[in-house]
Amino acid sequence: MKKFMVPVVLLAAGAALCFAADPSKMKTIQGYADSDICARLMLGPISPERIECSQSTHKQGAAPQIVRLTDNLVFEVNKTKMLKDYVGKFVEATGEPKEKDGRIKLESVKEIDRPNIPPGAPGHELMDARNFRATGDRAKTFEKVRHELAMMPYISEFDFISFTMVGDDVILTGWTVRITNRSTAYNLVKNIEGVNRITNNIEVLPMGSFDMQIRAGARAALQRMLSRYFWGSGSDIKIIVKNGKIILLGRVATKADSDIANIQCNAVPNAFHVFNLLKVAPSEDKKKG
Amino acid sequence: MLTRGIDAFGSGLRRNCRIGFFVWLVALAGCTQEPKPGVESKPGESKSALRRVEPGKESGFLQDYSKLKPNEKLGGDALTYVNPDKMKSLHRYVAIIVDPVQVYVSTAADASLIPDSGRGAVAKYFEHALVGAVSDAFPVVDSPGPLVLRLRAALVGIDLGGKVAPLNDPAMTAKPMDRAIVLEKVSVEMELVDSETGERIAAAVDKATLGAGAEVGSENFSRIERYNEAKMAFDQWAGRVREFLDSEHELTGEDAERALQSYQPYGK
Numbered sequence: 001m002k003k004f005m006v007p008v009v010l011l012a013a014g015a016a017l018c019f020a021a022d023p024s025k026m027k028t029i030q031g032y033a034d035s036d037i038c039a040r041l042m043l044g045p046i047s048p049e050r051i052e053c054s055q056s057t058h059k060q061g062a063a064p065q066i067v068r069l070t071d072n073l074v075f076e077v078n079k080t081k082m083l084k085d086y087v088g089k090f091v092e093a094t095g096e097p098k099e100k101d102g103r104i105k106l107e108s109v110k111e112i113d114r115p116n117i118p119p120g121a122p123g124h125e126l127m128d129a130r131n132f133r134a135t136g137d138r139a140k141t142f143e144k145v146r147h148e149l150a151m152m153p154y155i156s157e158f159d160f161i162s163f164t165m166v167g168d169d170v171i172l173t174g175w176t177v178r179i180t181n182r183s184t185a186y187n188l189v190k191n192i193e194g195v196n197r198i199t200n201n202i203e204v205l206p207m208g209s210f211d212m213q214i215r216a217g218a219r220a221a222l223q224r225m226l227s228r229y230f231w232g233s234g235s236d237i238k239i240i241v242k243n244g245k246i247i248l249l250g251r252v253a254t255k256a257d258s259d260i261a262n263i264q265c266n267a268v269p270n271a272f273h274v275f276n277l278l279k280v281a282p283s284e285d286k287k288k289g
Numbered sequence: 290m291l292t293r294g295i296d297a298f299g300s301g302l303r304r305n306c307r308i309g310f311f312v313w314l315v316a317l318a319g320c321t322q323e324p325k326p327g328v329e330s331k332p333g334e335s336k337s338a339l340r341r342v343e344p345g346k347e348s349g350f351l352q353d354y355s356k357l358k359p360n361e362k363l364g365g366d367a368l369t370y371v372n373p374d375k376m377k378s379l380h381r382y383v384a385i386i387v388d389p390v391q392v393y394v395s396t397a398a399d400a401s402l403i404p405d406s407g408r409g410a411v412a413k414y415f416e417h418a419l420v421g422a423v424s425d426a427f428p429v430v431d432s433p434g435p436l437v438l439r440l441r442a443a444l445v446g447i448d449l450g451g452k453v454a455p456l457n458d459p460a461m462t463a464k465p466m467d468r469a470i471v472l473e474k475v476s477v478e479m480e481l482v483d484s485e486t487g488e489r490i491a492a493a494v495d496k497a498t499l500g501a502g503a504e505v506g507s508e509n510f511s512r513i514e515r516y517n518e519a520k521m522a523f524d525q526w527a528g529r530v531r532e533f534l535d536s537e538h539e540l541t542g543e544d545a546e547r548a549l550q551s552y553q554p555y556g557k
Contacts, residue, residue, distance in 0.1 A: 042555070149552065179428070212435055215435070215436060232543075
């Protein structure tokens with residue numbers, strides 16, 4: 001027994017030493033603790049509605065993440081347990097952030113009050129709904145961004161790329177199965193007149209065989225029951241699959257269609273959970289009626 | 290100054306320590322594993338079967354040549370086919386398997402003078418070029434499955450060139466071949482099939498003479514500068530495969546209208 005204990009203790013001590021955070025790379029960031037779904041969808045300012053989204057999706061199993069207030073960049077955290085109690089709250093997180101990968105190695109997290117972020121600070125933008133309204137020239141820029149992203153060639157049913165405008169800045173969000181979509185979206189938006197800064201929060205999804213089976217299964221089930229939302233090269237319903245979880249996005253005409261989509265996806269083998277975020281948008285005929 | 294030096298030293302030490310830790314873990318895992326029964330290469334695996342093609346003719350690599358039509362987007366030298374069934378279109382796939390490239394030697398060449406290793410080098414480089422060209426649009430995966438395409442490709446009509454001059458560069462470890470491989474009349478045939486059913490989704494025959502003047506004279510030709518023409522030709526052929534995929538993914542007509550109408554960012 002003793003023979004095994006010595007190497008195990010040495011291994012544990014070595015691991016602790018090697019993986020301890022590097023003090024020279026430690027930074028403290030102010031952020032909003034969000035769920036990975038709401039952070040990628042970027043519902044806009046930190047409003048009660050957004051907080052509700054963060055907390056409810058987290059309760060359903062969405063992983064917690066940090067949205068940095070200065071530029072809205074989403075950080076995946078290495079220790080989700082450390083952050084889980086703060087979802088829906090403003091936090092000050094200390095750790096090793098890696099902007100390029102959108103990850104942070106957390107050391108500590110503490111809650112901060114909303115008034116602690118002064119109105120002039122860049123982080124305050126995220127809390128002010130007025131910054132999210134696109135009017136005048138910004139409305140034109142918004143439409144140009146929408147047009148460019150809608151026409152992207154490699155967007156399938158399994159990609160959802162969204163965006164938010166905060167003043168002249170564009171925050172790209174969503175999920176894609178293709179790396180090229182992340183960079184293409186960035187390059188397309190970069191060339192649009194009136195766009196200042198771009199934050200790219202588009203996540204490239206893993207291509208594990210389970211997730212691929214879920215994607216194929218979900219698409220087949222939805223196409224069988226809701227074929228009118230699918231056309232040759234795309235669909236009105238987006239099926240995002242990440243580590244066994246399905247996120248349904250897009251628009252359907254009736255609540256019944258939304259429910260059917262939910263039921264169908266829940267029956268897909270290997271799917272752990274379905275987040276039904278489909279929006280019900282009545283057809284033009286109904287609006288006129 | 291001193292503290293900065295200590296920090297830098299500590300940071301370096303930590304990095305080395307991490308690498309060392311992983312090496313140690315891997316070594317430990319290796320020690321604890323039971324020895325596997327010896328995996329031997331199958332007979333004939335190293336020596337790929339020699340495939341021949343008559344100059345200017347189709348190789349028979351594709352399942353069917355009758356449905357190929359000239360593709361204006363790629364120029365008159367390319368013939369392409371896309372499955373007309375919308376349920377079997379390229380849009381329905383998100384990943385790809387790239388099969389090892391097959392090489393067809395022109396019947397005009399004395400095949401005994403083209404070593405397996407030479408054909409292997411050519412095939413390997415083209416496979417590498419294909420992976421590079423398609424991988425960001427179609428992530429490359431190892432195994433077949435749903436939503437996965439299989440890319441089969443062949444270089445058709447490689448020929449035999451002149452004697453390869455010996456290299457006097459001691460740093461050059463690649464073994465030169467006796468006779469060069471000529472790519473002058475090479476064409477590319479490729480097919481995208483469903484990785485599960487084998488059904489054809491798209492195909493192309495590219496007869497663009499990109500290999501004019503290109504020669505391969507070493508088993509590891511990519512290291513030798515004078516064969517840059519060949520590398521360029523392979524990269525361009527692979528690039529045209531990607532061009533074909535891009536053009537098929539472009540949104541036009543009703544699809545474009547529907548996509549524009551449907552797309553709304555979340556929250557709008």
